[in-house]
Structure formats: structure tokens, C-alpha cells
Amino acid sequence: MSLATPDGGPRRATIQSVERAARILKLLGAGSWRLGVTEVAERLGLAKGTAYGLLRTLEAQELVEQDPETGKYRLGPAMLQLGNAFLDNHELRARSLLWADSLASRGAEAVRVGVLHGSNVLIVHHVFRPDNSVQILEVGASIPWHACALGKAIAAYLPDAQRRSLLDSGLVPLTGRTVTDPATLEESLATVATAGVALEDQEAIVGEAEIAAPVFDDMGHSVGAIGVVGPVERLVPDGRVSATLLAAVRETSRGLSRDMGAGRVRSRGPAARP
Amino acid sequence: MSLATPDGGPRRATIQSVERAARILKLLGAGSWRLGVTEVAERLGLAKGTAYGLLRTLEAQELVEQDPETGKYRLGPAMLQLGNAFLDNHELRARSLLWADSLASRGAEAVRVGVLHGSNVLIVHHVFRPDNSVQILEVGASIPWHACALGKAIAAYLPDAQRRSLLDSGLVPLTGRTVTDPATLEESLATVATAGVALEDQEAIVGEAEIAAPVFDDMGHSVGAIGVVGPVERLVPDGRVSATLLAAVRETSRGLSRDMGAGRVRSRGPAARP
DNA sequence: GCATGTGTTCGACTATATCGAACACTGTTT
DNA sequence: AAACAGTGTTCGATATAGTCGAACACATGC
Numbered sequence: 001m002s003l004a005t006p007d008g009g010p011r012r013a014t015i016q017s018v019e020r021a022a023r024i025l026k027l028l029g030a031g032s033w034r035l036g037v038t039e040v041a042e043r044l045g046l047a048k049g050t051a052y053g054l055l056r057t058l059e060a061q062e063l064v065e066q067d068p069e070t071g072k073y074r075l076g077p078a079m080l081q082l083g084n085a086f087l088d089n090h091e092l093r094a095r096s097l098l099w100a101d102s103l104a105s106r107g108a109e110a111v112r113v114g115v116l117h118g119s120n121v122l123i124v125h126h127v128f129r130p131d132n133s134v135q136i137l138e139v140g141a142s143i144p145w146h147a148c149a150l151g152k153a154i155a156a157y158l159p160d161a162q163r164r165s166l167l168d169s170g171l172v173p174l175t176g177r178t179v180t181d182p183a184t185l186e187e188s189l190a191t192v193a194t195a196g197v198a199l200e201d202q203e204a205i206v207g208e209a210e211i212a213a214p215v216f217d218d219m220g221h222s223v224g225a226i227g228v229v230g231p232v233e234r235l236v237p238d239g240r241v242s243a244t245l246l247a248a249v250r251e252t253s254r255g256l257s258r259d260m261g262a263g264r265v266r267s268r269g270p271a272a273r274p
Numbered sequence: 275m276s277l278a279t280p281d282g283g284p285r286r287a288t289i290q291s292v293e294r295a296a297r298i299l300k301l302l303g304a305g306s307w308r309l310g311v312t313e314v315a316e317r318l319g320l321a322k323g324t325a326y327g328l329l330r331t332l333e334a335q336e337l338v339e340q341d342p343e344t345g346k347y348r349l350g351p352a353m354l355q356l357g358n359a360f361l362d363n364h365e366l367r368a369r370s371l372l373w374a375d376s377l378a379s380r381g382a383e384a385v386r387v388g389v390l391h392g393s394n395v396l397i398v399h400h401v402f403r404p405d406n407s408v409q410i411l412e413v414g415a416s417i418p419w420h421a422c423a424l425g426k427a428i429a430a431y432l433p434d435a436q437r438r439s440l441l442d443s444g445l446v447p448l449t450g451r452t453v454t455d456p457a458t459l460e461e462s463l464a465t466v467a468t469a470g471v472a473l474e475d476q477e478a479i480v481g482e483a484e485i486a487a488p489v490f491d492d493m494g495h496s497v498g499a500i501g502v503v504g505p506v507e508r509l510v511p512d513g514r515v516s517a518t519l520l521a522a523v524r525e526t527s528r529g530l531s532r533d534m535g536a537g538r539v540r541s542r543g544p545a546a547r548p
Numbered sequence: 549g550c551a552t553g554t555g556t557t558c559g560a561c562t563a564t565a566t567c568g569a570a571c572a573c574t575g576t577t578t
Numbered sequence: 579a580a581a582c583a584g585t586g587t588t589c590g591a592t593a594t595a596g597t598c599g600a601a602c603a604c605a606t607g608c
Contacts, residue, residue, distance in 0.1 A: 014330065014331045014334055015291055015295075015327055015328060015330075015331040015595085015596065016565085016566095016594090016595065016596085017289055017291045017292050017564095017565065017566090017595085017596085018291050018292055018295045018328060018331045018332065019331055019334070019335065021289075021292045021295065022331075022332070022335035022337055023335075025356055026335075026352070026356070028359070028363075029355065029356045029359030029360070030359070032362060032363065033363065034363065036585070036586075037585080037586055037587085038584090038585070038586080046566090046567090047566065047567045047568065048567095048568085048586085048587090049566075049567065049568070049569090049587085049588080049589090050565080050566055050567070052586075052587065052588090053288075053289050053565075053566085054289060054292060056288065056587095057288040057289040057292045057293055057296075058292065058296070060288050060293070061293065061296035061297075061300075062391070062392075063296055066586095070585090071585070071586050071587090072585095072586095074360075074363045075356060075359055075360040075363055076360070077360070077389065077391040077396050078300070078391070079353075079356050079357050079359075079360040080357045080360045080361065080396060080398070080413075080414050081303065081357075081391070081396065081414065081416060082299055082300070082303045082349060082353050082356075082357060083353050083354045083355075083356060083357015083358060083360070083414060084357060084413075084414030084415065085302070085303030085304070085349055085353075086303070086348075086349040086350070086351070086353040086354045086357070087354065087414075088306060089302075089306065089307065089308065089348045089349055101408070115351065117336070117351040117352070117355070118336075122351050122354060122355065124354070130406065132404065132406070134375075137411060137413070139354075139358075139411070140354050140355065140357060140358030140361075141358065142355060289564085289565065290563090290564070290565085290596085290597090291564085291565085291595095291596065291597090310554070310555075311554080311555055311556085312553085312554070312555080320597085320598090321597065321598045321599065322555085322556090322598095322599085323556085323557080323558090323597075323598065323599070323600095324596080324597055324598070326555075326556065326557090327596075327597085330556095340555095344554095345554070345555050345556095346554095346555095
């Protein structure tokens with residue numbers, strides 16, 4: 001009955017049923033199609049009755065929906081609302097709105113803001129390139145950290161231990177140019193750390209590049225990154241990084257970092273009701 | 275504290291701790307700022323230790339984050355990812371992408387697609403008006419059903435019992451023109467049902483109007499709605515609804531409904547691997 | 549310095565979640 | 579037709595696993 005804690009991590013008390021419920025949610029979210037009770041039970045190693053009870057409870061909360069025809073389950077609408085609520089409460093995102101807008105118009109490129117989540121970068125804000133082209137919204141998407149400039153910018157300023165674990169955790173290639181060797185990646189992170197800016201040249205999507213810089217809080221931790229994405233021809237013309245964009249990104253990240261740091265140091269909880 | 279199940283639905287067993295965990299998440303999502311353990315415990319009527327255990331478990335799953343400085347809790351990044359996963363699995367949204375795009379360019383207005391969630395309409399897709407103006411993305415937002423055309427369009431075709439409960443559940447005014455009287459609202463729903471299209475004229479935001487039509491699945495249930503939003507001057511010039519937009523919305527909703535119905539009737543699970 | 553606040557820990561109690569087998573139902577196979 | 583292999587669902591016995599409440603350590607403000 002006892003689930004052994006994997007690789008002898010610190011054994012903190014966790015509530016079993018809630019953990020299982022969370023894993024069900026992630027399971028439904030990961031696989032891109034609806035699952036049945038038996039499939040859920042199998043994949044999590046639970047009794048069918050147990051999985052059913054959990055699903056029923058989640059359904060009552062509208063975190064999960066059941067297709068009335070097939071009886072299978074999928075994520076529910078409350079999930080979207082909570083996801084949105086996360087964004088509303090997100091400090092980095094809130095503070096980045098104005099900076100991202102101005103960076104987008106100044107650089108005439110799309111802007112993304114991301115934070116580290118596991119070994120991926122989670123996009124928390126996205127401003128479209130200011131032209132009429134059709135673009136898809138990427139907020140909520142997650143990108144392997146080593147395949148985007150945002151991720152490298154964050155990783156470069158992480159405490160050693162954390163950076164190590166990132167480097168060691170399965171680096172999968174997305175394009176032919178994705179760097180997956182930990183050693184060379186570590187070197188490039190050192191370069192990023194001295195330059196203060198990270199680059200990505202078709203390592204995630206062929207034809208697209210990114211220039212990004214880290215964002216720090218008042219403790220000096222890299223809590224996220226902001227950068228511009230766009231076609232290689234414009235970001236890296238003739239193999240050289242556009243100096244204009246580079247300066248714009250750097251200055252924006254500094255301004256945003258100042259915002260983040262100042263918010264905590266100067267006044268403790270200015271927005272809270274007294 | 276107890277939400278009465280609409281029309282006396284059967285009360286089944288639910289797992290206590292999971293339900294409590296879900297309520298914690300909603301609490302963190304609703305109040306727009308981070309909460310402490312004691313506050314959570316108070317608002318849910320739990321022992322402090324219990325609330326702590328739940329929060330710890332949710333934190334381990336990254337559904338909740340703890341501010342290392344203040345010790346207070348907020349929603350975590352996994353929430354955003356799950357919210358996004360909900361969208362990816364959402365059938366109506368998936369099928370509406372193309373229709374919404376074409377409606378937006380045909381009508382030169384912003385397009386929204388929504389579903390009913392509780393007594394609100396949850397926006398699951400949003401196409402910006404095809405001009406260069408700055409617009410904010412509304413996906414994930416929820417709007418009181420009686421204050422938007424999407425909501426009226428859905429409600430007009432709901433089973434009697436469900437429509438009743440909507441009419442009876444606290445209708446709050448958002449602007450001076452919001453209709454909050456159940457009787458007059460019911461009348462207007464009857465009109466909507468015969469016309470096949472719903473209107474909204476500055477009932478949610480001053481200066482903005484909306485034209486929407488319902489979307490049906492193969493069972494004939496109104497599972498959502500699609501419509502255009504924009505300034506009153508363009509949607510309702512001189513007090514008359516733009517005939518062009520009205521036709522466009524109507525035709526789009528019919529096409530989308532056909533998509534939704536056809537997907538289920540013709541082939542059972544065409545997208546599933548064999 | 550005390551008084552109040554916080555988040556956190558711990559152990560005893562029993563309410564509570566888990567299991568596993570049996571159920572009703574559907575569509576397919578024989 | 580009838581037996582089969584699936585599904586989601588129900589139910590009751592068992593002891594596990596979650597809940598409570600008091601005590602803890604730490605921070606803040608009087």
C-alpha cells in the first residue's frame with residue numbers, strides 16, 4: 001500500500017487522496033484526449049473504485065467534465081478559470097504588461113515573458129508583433145528551457161545546484177540546431193551570464209530566433225525572463241544579432257527588474273487592505 | 275456555504291479532502307491576492323493544521339506556490355498549464371477556430387466564443403478585431419450570462435429547468451442598462467429563441483455591444499455561443515442592428531453547429547487511434 | 549519585555565478513503 | 579441469439595490515512 005518516495009527525497013507528509021487527484025488532473029491535461037475510469041486507474045495504479053471516487057469529486061467541483069455519451073472524462077471549465085486567476089495574481093506578469101507592450105512597439109517584434117516551471121519555460125505573457133499577421137497566442141504554453149532564449153537567460157543566473165539539475169535533466173532536440181549536450185550548453189550559459197542576454201537561433205522552431213534577458217527580484221534571483229521572438233532574418237541579419245533589438249531587450253529587462261525589486265523593498269504589502 | 279444542487283440532483287458521496295483542496299484552489303483564485311494558512315482555514319472552517327496539510331500537498335504538485343518571504347500562498351504555475359490543457363481538449367473551441375477567424379475578417383469585428391459555467395459565460399476563444407488597435411485577450415474571463423449576448427443565446431435554448439435556475443440566481447447589474455429583472459429577461463429570451471440571435475447593448479460595458487447566436491451539438495443542446503463584440507456605433511448604427519453582421523453571425527453559428535453535430539453522429543471517434 | 553500574530557509540527561482518535569468484487573449496461577463476437 | 583468482453587458504476591468491510599487541537603518556533607508591534 002505504501003508508495004516509496006522516489007530516489008529517497010525528503011519525505012514530507014502529503015495527503016494521499018489530494019495528491020492522487022492532482023495526478024489525475026495532470027494526466028487528463030497531458031494526454032490530449034479524454035480518458036475513461038479504467039484507463040485512469042491503470043495508469044496511476046489505483047483500484048477502479050478509487051479512481052472513480054476521485055473523478056466524481058473533481059467533477060462535482062467542475063475541475064473535470066464527463067462526456068455524457070461515452071462516459072469518459074476530460075478537464076473541466078473551472079480549470080480554465082483557475083489558470084486565468086493564476087495569471088491575474090502573477091506579480092511578474094502584472095508588472096511586465098507595460099514593459100512588454102513598449103518593447104513590442106519599439107522593436108516591432110512579438111514579445112514573450114516566461115518563468116521556469118520544472119524544466120520548461122512557461123509563457124505567462126505574450127504580445128503580438130505589431131503588424132496585421134495572424135499569430136497564435138502562446139500564453140500557457142511551455143517550452144523546454146534549453147530550446148529558448150528565455151530559458152537560457154533564466155538558467156544562466158540560477159544557483160549552481162538548480163542549474164546543474166536543469167542541465168542533467170533529459171535535453172531533447174526540437175530541431176536540428178537544438179543544443180542537447182550538457183557541456184556545450186553549460187559553456188553557452190557562462191557566456192550568457194557575462195553578456196546579460198541570451199540568444200536562440202532556430203533551436204525550437206526552424207526559421208525563428210529569440211533574444212531574451214533575465215528578470216531579477218529584490219533578492220537577485222532570476223525569477224523569469226523577457227524577450228523578443230521573430231524570423232531569423234530580422235533578429236539575426238547576416239548572422240549578426242540586431243544591435244537595436246539587443247539594446248531594447250536589455251534595457252527592458254533592467255527596467256522590469258527594477259520594478260520587481262522595488263515593489264518588495266520599499267513597501268511591505270502596499271496593495272493589501274489594512 | 276452549501277451550493278444547492280440545481281433541481282434537486284442526487285447527492286453522491288464525494289471525497290472530503292479532495293473537495294476541500296478544490297475549494298482552497300477556488301478561494302485562492304477568487305480573492306485576487308495571496309492568502310495565509312490561517313485565513314484559508316478560517317474561511318473554509320477547517321483546523322489550521324488541516325488547511326496546512328492540504329496546502330502543502332497542493333504546493334508539492336505546483337498547483338499552489340508559497341511566497342518564501344511572507345509564507346502566504348497563491349496559485350501555482352501548474353494551474354496555468356492545466357487551464358491551457360482544458361482549452362486544447364475543448365471540442366467546441368477546437369472546431370470554432372476556423373469559423374471565428376472567418377467571422378472576424380468577414381465582419382471586421384472581434385469574435386468571442388463562450389460556454390456556460392455556473393451562471394457565467396466562460397470565454398474559450400477570442401479573435402481580435404482585425405485592425406491595429408490594442409486589445410486585451412479575454413480567453414478565460416467569465417461574464418455574467420445575463421449581461422452578454424453569448425449568455426442570452428445559450429440560455430434561450432436551455433431546458434426549462436436550467437433556464438429557470440439561471441433566471442433566479444442573483445442577477446447583478448454591471449452598467450445602467452443591464453437587465454436584472456427575471457420577468458423582462460425571460461421575455462427577451464423568448465424573443466431570442468424565435469429570432470435565433472441574441473443582442474446586448476451596453477449591458478456589460480458602456481459603449482460596447484454584442485451580437486451572438488447559439489451553437490448546438492448533435493443532441494440539439496445549446497453547448498455554447500459565438501458572436502461579435504464591438505462599439506455600439508458599428509454594431510447597432512442608429513439603433514438598428516447591422517443586418518450584415520447579423521447575417522454573418524447567424525450563418526457562422528449554423529455552420530459551427532453542423533460541425534459539432536456531424537462530428538458525433540457520422541463517425542464515432544474518428545480522431546482516436548485504432 | 550510581553551502580547552499577538554504568523555506558519556509549522558506532532559500525536560491520538562476515529563472518521564474516512566481505499567480496495568475488490570459484483571453490478572448494469574453496451575456493443576461485439578460467436 | 580446467446581455468450582463475451584468491454585465499459586462506467588455501486589457497495590460494504592477493513593484499517594489506513596486524514597483530521598483535529600494543542601503546542602511549537604519565529605516574527606512584529608505595542
